[in-house]
Amino acid sequence: MSNIQLNFTGDLHKKFLLNFFKSLPSFYAHLESNRLVLAFFSAAGLEVLGELESLKPEKKEAFVQWLYSLQVVDDKNKVSGFQGTSILNSAENRGQNSDYRWGHIATTYAALCTLLVLGDDLSRVNRKSIIESLKYLQLADGSFKAAKEGTEDDMRFVYCAAAVSHMLNDWSGVNVDRMVDFIIKSISYEGGIGQGPGLEAHSGSTFCAVAALALSKNLHRLSRTQFKNLRRWLLNRLNGGFNGRPNKPFDTCYSFWTGGALKILKAYDFIDTKECQDFILTTQDKYGGISKYINVVPDPMHTYLGLCGLSLMGVYELSPIFCELMISERANNHLKNIQEKWKRD
């Protein structure tokens, strides 16, 4: 337990996250498909630390270029969006559409968030095409798959669809009634919400569902009983640290998944998070980064979500989070300004 520290080591986390803007060792190869998501967690993590400026302007510019190089605009096959990686791309098919070159809804969400965090004005985002393609990802039961073919469908992608629609300020790609219906049907007898109907309630899917309802302005569709049971289930996830399901161990990431959902439901102030704060501090690695449990290898996702969890507690002067989009308030205000401009245009 040599790496337990009960001081917040923000500088080390900054160093840890900055490493992801350089070359990474080969053991990250299993995360190759989600390079864009890694980039999102790293950039957004720096933002929460108030350290975005430690990315040099040239680096930021190259970063934005790279993100746009992953945008697919394909109105013929309706697969527009952002790829998570350039692994399928070659100099020969640069800027062209080809088989299997499809946007993915989770990386489209992450790309838009990252662009906002970096201060980009989204002017190169092909909003119409992305929204048009979104229609083809919604299934008859209201849920979403992530790409044209070959992916599962669940609450994670419902959230991504809602967040993308909200950010692009255009809900015409989503049948909102069906989406809400799917969410309501996924409420478990426990009060929380699962990845789909019948499935065990889970803090991750519950966050996705609550945020999707909030972004689409449909929280009122929960009945009073559903609302109260949902809130009670979420509040009970705190037992020192937060777990994601009853009788499971604490995990850093649920400090945001659960905490964020409680915040959206205006119930975050009902809990005392001091012990949880200490728990997160114990999951800091001595070389920087935050991990799932104590003495486990840290990663950008748990680092970002741990930082977001601490931000919700209002400690260490971390940037405030706009939970519904899982980005900083500042990035969300930037989005509002962009949307105002779109309205004027």
Add this chain to the structure above:
Amino acid sequence: MKMSDSSDEEQDVNYVLFKDRPDWKDIRPIEQDDDDEIVAIHYTDKFKDVHNYLRALLKKGEKSERALELTRVAASENPANYTVWQFRRDILKTLNKDLHEELDYIEKFILKQSKNYQVWHHRKLLVDWLKDPSKENYFTTLILNKDAKNYHAWQHRQWYMKTFQVFDGELDYVDSLLNDDVRNNSAWNQRYFVINNTTGFTEEVLKREIDYTLSKIKEVVENESAWNYLRGLLLHDKEGLSKNKTVTNFCEELYSSNSQSPFVLSLIVDMCCEQVQEGSGDSIYTLERALQLCSDLELKYDKIRANYWKHMADTIKRKASGENVEEEPTTS
């Protein structure tokens, strides 16, 4: 995000890169287009090589035996690459391959990578194509033996059970899991799922399930899973939360035997709340009792949620005085 298991080939000193394989001489490898050092992964030679040939085959649209072999290596290098799996399925279809063989292959894969979405999805599509769920009970049980709360395994299990209507023996299985670990929340959830999709919660089933659950709570009182299940059952009681004598007697007994479990206390609070609201005259579920319990929870037994209990006390008080204080879930 855990480190990937090293693949079998990595330990195989005889592994030959595709660029050195005679039967691949006709293919010109295609390099990846990415100059920027943003989350750039330093690939191994093997990783780079297989993807150079993957890009070449995707461009060519070749669906052949050797393409199938290539996807096997690519998938072992990065199992999360959903495109590789999609390409592999397209090849399987084109070549009209024996899907039972593929089931065996993915079974071994999932045993090593049991928390990866893509491999489970692959298995689901194979079962769907074959319209044959006969191996799935065995297979998911194998995974659940290693981790009885594996969400992917339960999701898969619910999918084929519902799709092919095969629920036989499942309640017994759930029962055995709960005998092993009464706190296994996934097993409780499965119990609800099976009943909901078979008999439904008839009066008779409800009675049986309430007895079952109370006996499990007697074993371990501090078990949120069982209490949640009990509350779930009471959602089916038309009379509400506070009228089932078996449940109310059980709770009162626990309470008078000095149980300070927040689960008991909070259920009694909700029972009081229901009766106070309805104005029914059951003397033990009163406003005063609710307030006392909320105060006990706030100050002694559930301090981590103290503000919640203050809020609950306040809400019940105002409700009792006839105010309409129902909280509405609102969008900010």
